[in-house]
Amino acid sequence: MEEVGNEKKMEMEIRRGPWTAEEDMKLINYIALHGEGRWNSLSRSAGLNRTGKSCRLRWLNYLRPDIRRGDISLQEQFVILELHSRWGNRWSKIAQHLPGRTDNEIKNYWRTRVQKHAKLLKCDVNSKQFKDTLKHLWMPRLVERIAASTQNVEFTPYDYSPENSSVATATSSSTSSESIGSSFYGGDQVEYGTLDQMTNNDSTLFNNGDAFDNMWSVDELNIWLLHSNLCDLI
DNA sequence: AACAGTCCCAACCGCGAATGA
DNA sequence: CTCATTCGCGGTTGGGACTGT
Structure with missing residues (x-):
């Protein structure tokens, strides 16, 4: 009985x-001395009344020294759209593939x-319609804007179109994380921007923040969706 | 100024996979 | 092999911040 009582007491003391x-300081200091991993015992040893899970989450999503904070840049937005189109909610x-982002x-x-945009368009975020909108409208537009915003820095914008994108051409067997990491788009001969360039710390690349929302109007998107629907019917 | 609605993000939860005794 | 524990992932939620009326 007493044991059950003690367990209850322990549970009561777990902070949420x-x-x-x-x-935060306790966790940072403990990991600096002993490293990460074994989160449950780490929590106890560090004198934290938290679950191991909670400690792990706090460290990985917030306290890790290499975390990048602030708005998602155009480049990062592009990478997210591109990779999500391949892998879904992975x-x-x-x-x-986005250093410093969790x-x-x-x-x-996302x-x-x-999903807000999908909602505004009254279509499902997983629908073909919406995926096509991303692929044929948003991503090319992002590329244009990335090119415009990086004219003054050493970044080689590649000739993006949905057809030459790996989104359109990749098969599940031919895609690998290595190919993305080394050269952002496919062919070795073509001078593409590398992922490092897409996600480096250059402030000129990363101060574009929230541009995504203002890239096009809902009307513009609706017209495009209507058009693509008509094309599907023909 | 006050309130309601919406946005955003840190944190939690449940589940399956991996690992170890 | 089995069972318990730990880890990692994806989905969801609570609440503070922000915005519009």
Whole structure:
């Protein structure tokens, strides 16, 4: 009986909700000394009344020194759209190609920004219509804007069109994370921007923030959807 | 100024996979 | 092989911040 009572007491002491600065410091200091991993025992040893899960999440999504904060840049938006079109909601896999960004952040971005547009257009975010809108309208537009915003820095915008995109040509067997990591788009001969260039720390590349929302009007998108529907019927 | 509605993000939850005893 | 524990992922939620009326 007493044991059950103690367990209950332990459970009662487990903290939830927002982390305090003191808890953050405990976690940072402990990991600096002992490294990460073994989260449950780490939590106990560090003197944190948190679940191992909670500690892991806090570290990976917030405290890690290489976390990048701030708006998602045009380049990053493009990478997210591109990789999501290939892999779907594989947030952690997508995050691996966006240094400093977490799966949680990308997931939040997708839900708040991209799904918002789908909602405005009254179509499902997973529908062919919406995917086509992304591929044929949003992504080419993003490329234009990336090219415009990077004219003054050493970035070689590639000739993007949905047809030469790996979105259109890739098969599941031919896509690999390595191909994305080394050269952002396919062919070795073509001078494409590399992922590093797409996601480096150059402030001129990363201060474009929220441009996504203002790229086109709902009317513009609706006209395009109507047009693509008519084309499908013909 | 006050309120309602919406947006955004940190954090939690459930589940399946991996690992170890 | 089995069971328990831990880890990692994707989905969901709570609440503060922001915006519009």
